[in-house]
Amino acid sequence: MSRRDHAALRQTMRIRFDFNNAMASSIGDAHGITEAALASLSERVARGHSEIARRRQAGELDWMKLPSSLNVASEIEAYVDSIKGRFDNFVVLGIGGSALGNIALSTALNPPYYNLLSPEQRGGRPRLFVLDNVDPDQFSGFLRVVDPRRTLFNVITKSGTTAETMAQYLIVRDMLVKALGDSHRDHIVTTTDAKSGELRKIIEVEEYRTFVIPGTVGGRFSVLSPVGLISAAITGIDIQELLAGAAFGDEMTSEPDLRRNPAYANAAIHYLGYEAGRTLSVMMPYSQALKDVADWYCQLWAESLGKRVDLDGRIVNVGPTPIKALGVTDQHSQVQLYAEGRFDKIVNFIAVDRFHHDVVIPPGYPPSPGVNYLGGHTLNELMDVERQGTAVALSDTGRPSVTFHLPAVNAFTVGQLMFILETQTAMTGELLHINAFDQPGVEAGKIAAYALMGRSGYEKRAAEISASRKSSPAYII
Ligand code: PA5
Numbered sequence: 507m508s509r510r511d512h513a514a515l516r517q518t519m520r521i522r523f524d525f526n527n528a529m530a531s532s533i534g535d536a537h538g539i540t541e542a543a544l545a546s547l548s549e550r551v552a553r554g555h556s557e558i559a560r561r562r563q564a565g566e567l568d569w570m571k572l573p574s575s576l577n578v579a580s581e582i583e584a585y586v587d588s589i590k591g592r593f594d595n596f597v598v599l600g601i602g603g604s605a606l607g608n609i610a611l612s613t614a615l616n617p618p619y620y621n622l623l624s625p626e627q628r629g630g631r632p633r634l635f636v637l638d639n640v641d642p643d644q645f646s647g648f649l650r651v652v653d654p655r656r657t658l659f660n661v662i663t664k665s666g667t668t669a670e671t672m673a674q675y676l677i678v679r680d681m682l683v684k685a686l687g688d689s690h691r692d693h694i695v696t697t698t699d700a701k702s703g704e705l706r707k708i709i710e711v712e713e714y715r716t717f718v719i720p721g722t723v724g725g726r727f728s729v730l731s732p733v734g735l736i737s738a739a740i741t742g743i744d745i746q747e748l749l750a751g752a753a754f755g756d757e758m759t760s761e762p763d764l765r766r767n768p769a770y771a772n773a774a775i776h777y778l779g780y781e782a783g784r785t786l787s788v789m790m791p792y793s794q795a796l797k798d799v800a801d802w803y804c805q806l807w808a809e810s811l812g813k814r815v816d817l818d819g820r821i822v823n824v825g826p827t828p829i830k831a832l833g834v835t836d837q838h839s840q841v842q843l844y845a846e847g848r849f850d851k852i853v854n855f856i857a858v859d860r861f862h863h864d865v866v867i868p869p870g871y872p873p874s875p876g877v878n879y880l881g882g883h884t885l886n887e888l889m890d891v892e893r894q895g896t897a898v899a900l901s902d903t904g905r906p907s908v909t910f911h912l913p914a915v916n917a918f919t920v921g922q923l924m925f926i927l928e929t930q931t932a933m934t935g936e937l938l939h940i941n942a943f944d945q946p947g948v949e950a951g952k953i954a955a956y957a958l959m960g961r962s963g964y965e966k967r968a969a970e971i972s973a974s975r976k977s978s979p980a981y982i983i
Contacts, residue, residue: 512746515751515754515918516754519751519914519916519918520922521910521912521919521926522910522911523771523908523911524909524911525771525775525908527897527900527901527907527909528779528852528906528907532901533901533904533905534904536849536904537782537784537904537906538906539775539778539906544764544765544778547764547778550936550937551762551770551773551774551933551936551937552762554770554937555770555933558929558932558933558936565722566722567722567943568720568723569724569727569728569731569928570929572720572723572731572749572752573730573749573753573756574749574753576749578731578732579735579739579745582717583745585717585736586739589658589740591630592656593632593656593657593658594632594633594653594656594657595635596632596633596635596658596737596740597634597635597652598634598635598636598637598638598660598662598737599637599659599660599661599671599674599675599678600636600638600660600661600663600671601638601639601668602638602725602726602809602948603664603725603727603809604671604733605636606801607733607924608733608737608738609638609802610801610802610924611734611738611920612634612737612741612798613794613796613798613799614796614798614915614920615738615748615915616741616742616743618794618795620633620741621633621634621635628741629742631740631742634737634740634741635652636737640670645677649677654685654686655685655686658694658695659678659694660697660736660737661674661678661705662696662697662698662733663697664699664703664719664723664724664725665699665702665952666699666705666706666707667703667705668952669959672705675694678694682694691712691713694712694714695715696716697716697733697736698718699719700720717736718732719732719733724943724945726810727928729924730748730749730752730921730924730925743917745917747916747918748918748921750918750921751918751919751920751925752921753921754921754922755921755922755926756929758926759925759926759930768910768926769926769927769930769932770929772908772930773930773933773936773937774937775852775906775908776852777934777937779852780938783849783850784849784906785826785827786826786827786828786829786850786851787807787827787829787854788829788830788840788844788851788853788854789803789804789828789829789830789831790830790832790836790853791832791833791856791858792833792855792856792892792893793856793912793915795858795915796858796912796915796920797830797832799856799920799924800830800831800832802924803830803927806928806931807826807931807934808827808828809945809948810931810932810935810942811824811826811931811935811938811942812827813825813941813946814947816938816939816940817940822939822940825938826934829851833892833893834888834892837892841896844900844905845899845900845903849904851905851906852908853900853905853906853907853908854907854910855896855897855907855908855910856910856912856923857909857911858912858914859914860913860914861889861914862914862915864884864886865885865886866883866884867880867881867883867885867888869881869882897909910926954971957971
């Protein structure tokens with residue numbers, strides 16, 4: 507798609523953020539945000555904005571530069587072109603931030619049931635599998651069903667050491683060597699840090715084709731780097747449009763005034779809500795395509811904002827808990843709790859103005875006139891009224907919600923949405939006065955896994971863990 511078309515998308519594909527239903531004027535004073543509360547935060551938001559800008563300038567937040575990394579996108583497109591037609595399967599080996607963005611992009615931007623389409627329907631592009639677990643039954647089952655000769659594996663790990671991903675890599679390499687001999691190297695492409703990590707050392711020996719994750723781009727902020735872009739491009743997603751959308755999201759969120767900046771407004775709503783006991787953030791797209799964007803958001807929000815200490819080193823044990831839900835499916839599962847349970851949630855709806863298809867419901871069924879009212883309507887209408895109905899049911903009972911309106915689901919709006927949510931997370935971190943970009947809790951788990959798997963250098967930790975394990979038969983039934 508040409509640049510000119512991207513300019514047109516900025517006019518037609520701008521995301522709108524509606525926070526009426528979070529305000530006291532709509533849902534009442536008990537759980538709604540007052541004008542005064544919002545105003546009282548504006549100075550802190552402005553300070554947070556300056557800090558984010560300072561850190562961006564200092565090169566500490568390079569995820570913010572990813573939308574303009576067009577040369578990387580071109581390099582990926584050239585790579586994808588160079589391997590065209592050679593593989594039936596593209597398999598991501600990665601976990602957390604090295605997998606969730608890939609899944610989110612594919613579900614959002616590839617046709618539904620992409621892997622079930624014929625090769626012609628997929629335009630000769632490979633199927634996509636993302637293996638983000640080390641469940642032995644799943645992993646061995648997967649290896650049984652793919653033909654190694656027609657499969658390309660993308661090993662993705664920023665640290666280059668994560669036990670799960672490196673274990674997967676070793677198993678896959680072994681299988682490829684046995685099946686293909688020397689040419690096994692053509693079946694592995696790696697995405698990792700430029701300098702550090704075990705994978706980097708292996709790459710130097712094996713000479714795998716490699717893409718680099720920039721230094722200050724952490725896992726959960728890496729979807730717009732080669733981490734997410736390679737699997738997107740290889741399955742036919744327009745990654746230039748994705749980046750153009752993210753660049754537009756960057757522009758939309760560069761405004762210091764929270765009333766003009768969707769990311770800052772939602773950060774303020776969540777912060778004020780959190781302080782008032784609304785500690786759960788539900789992400790509920792009314793779009794099957796955006797289901798896994800909600801999953802991606804949950805990791806972004808949880809790992810960035812769940813912290814033991816604040817920036818002054820004080821123990822705060824802070825963090826709003828994200829929850830994923832899907833409209834309309836979870837209306838018949840979670841919504842009862844959201845409408846009548848504790849007043850501890852803020853619901854983030856995502857509405858899609860225009861789906862790719864209109865599906866008309868046939869005119870009724872004469873012997874059962876009770877269903878005839880549906881006839882002639884569309885599933886599109888049903889989806890929309892169900893979302894509106896849920897929003898009304900929540901606001902009528904004083905429950906706050908906000909809505910992101912996407913004109914349509916496409917690479918431009920998804921890139922825009924992801925960048926807005928990333929910036930929202932960064933600002934919420936500022937308001938909570940924590941470092942949103944580290945993950946000591948995750949690192950502690952990684953270290954424990956290294957220790958318990960016998961990695962050299964982790965003996966002390968292994969001894970500590972075994973000494974601290976207390977198990978009494980009295981508590982085992
Ligand atoms: O967001 C993060 O930093 C984590 O979720 C990581 O992405 C995850 O732990 C995987 O790490 P790595 O990419 O180093 O293998």
